[in-house]
Amino acid sequence: MDDVLPLRTLNRTLLERQFLTERTGRGAAEVVERLVALQGQEPNWPYLGLWARIADFRREELAALLADGRVVRSASLRSTQHLSGGADFGRWRPLLQPVLDRTSRARYFAPATDGLDLDELAATGRELLAGRTLSRQGLAVELATRYPGRDGRLLAAVVQLRVPVLHGPDSSAWGGWGTRPNTSLALAEQRPGELSAGAAVLRYLAAFGPAGVKDFQAWSGLTRTRTVFEELRPRLRAYRDERGTELFDLPDAVLADPDRPVPVRFLPAYDNLLLGHADRTRVLADPDRPRVMPGSARVLPTFLLDGSVAGTWAVDGAELRVTPFRPLPDAAAGEVAAEAGRLAAFLAPGQRVSFTGEPGTREPAAGGPAAGGPGLRPGR
Known part of the structure; x- marks a missing residue:
């Protein structure tokens, strides 16, 4: 019979694997790779996710990684913008492409794409980006010229879903909040070594395990992965949570002490911790x-x-x-x-x-002097 893991054990284990019980001394590149990707729809959020996890993190460290391509921004998990390691992106993108293709067929894009062959549209996008960099707005204008009467902005969004397109470092620079319409776009370099679904599950469990099939699917956007877990079963350790859901983990992975004290942590919008499982009750x-x-x-x-x-x-x-x-x-x-x-x-x-908060919430006697802030919004 599988061991039953209390909710508190799952909580502490997840926090440890996410570097949230104690800030790590590892570099930002290594932490991004361990976490697989950081949600980066808003440019500033990944900086705050790394600040919560890395001792003495400096914004300049991530900026340097983006500038030299060791970390890149593109559509990835769940068809949303993420930062990931440059080499990692090339391995993960082919595996995730069916998810991105499915999103490109969403009704949201229908006013611009009805009647179009989306493979042909993707080929046109590749042609327009071949050997050069375009702004998002520039790509939209050129696509609108190729497809008169259609919304070039929506067409450009579909191309970014169906074609591996990297956003320039300017798209992830610390500063203002919100999407940046003139973000530069370039085709991702083709790299060998596509990640298998089984290898993806192992990477996921290292950062989010123990976890179930539905957890992996919610995190990645992939579907019908039960067979992948079954193929891996001999190489995994099985547990149950208190609700009876089967969970899997790497065989040599250590479970955390459920009584371990943990510090207060402030997390950005869309943090991995909250989006890594279908069942989010562990946090x-x-x-x-x-x-x-x-x-x-x-x-x-x-x-x-x-x-x-x-x-x-x-x-x-x-x-x-x-x-x-x-x-x-x-x-x-x-x-x-x-x-x-x-x-x-x-x-x-x-x-x-x-x-601020509900009546009766005590306001601590803390806080520094006023200064101009970055205009942070709760997220989109």
């Missing part, structure tokens, strides 16, 4: 899920207390506003305020911290 209680995922595909920035999501945060001008879901005990309030102060210093020197 996010079901009653709190609508507060973190309020609809329209949004996942708000959060903070962890004792390893679980305990509130959200946002920056509004000069204020970093922390919103606990329920009153914080004095000791916990002090820890949250201290980590919020460290986050504020990373965002902008002198950023002021304030607390």
Whole structure:
């Protein structure tokens, strides 16, 4: 009979594998590879994800990796923009291409693509990008010229889904928030060594295990992967969670001590921790899920207390506003305020911290002097 893993063991194990029980001394490139990819729809979020995980992380480190192509930005997991290692991208993209092709056929794009052969459109996009770099807007204009009467912006989006296109480092530079319409685009270099589905599962479990089939599918966007897990079963260790769901893990992977104390951590919107499983209760209680995922595909920035999501945060001008879901005990309030102060210093020197929330929520006596903030929004 499979061992049953308590929720707290799953929680602590996930935090350890995500470098959230103790900041690591590893470099940003190694951490990105371990996590497989960082959600990068908004340019600034990956910097904050690495700040939460790496001791003494500096924004310049990620900027340098993007500049020399060791980390790249493109459509990836779940058809959304992610940062991944340059070599990793070439291995993962072919495996994920069916997911991206499926997204390219979504009704959202239909006004521009109805009646078009999407393979032909992809070939046109390749032709336009061959040997040169175009801005996103420039690609849209040229596609609209090739396909009169159709929305070039939507056509360009479909090309980016169906063709491995890298966004230039400017798309991921720290600074303003929101998509950047003039992001530069270039064809990704063709590299040998496509990742197998089985190897992808092993990479996933190293960072997110123990986990089930539906967890992997929710994280990757891939479907019908039960057979992959079954083929790997002799090489994996099987468990059950308290609900009876079968979970898998690498045979030599270590489970964390469920009683291990963990620090307060502030996470960006769309963080891996919240999007790595179909069952998110190991870090996010079901009653709190609508507060973190309020609809329209949004996942708000959060903070962890004792390893679980305990509130959200946002920056509004000069204020970093922390919103606990329920009153914080004095000791916990002090820890949250201290980590919020460290986050504020990373965002902008002198950023002021304030607390909001439900009646009865204690506001810690903490926070620095006011200063201009980066205009952080909760996410899209």
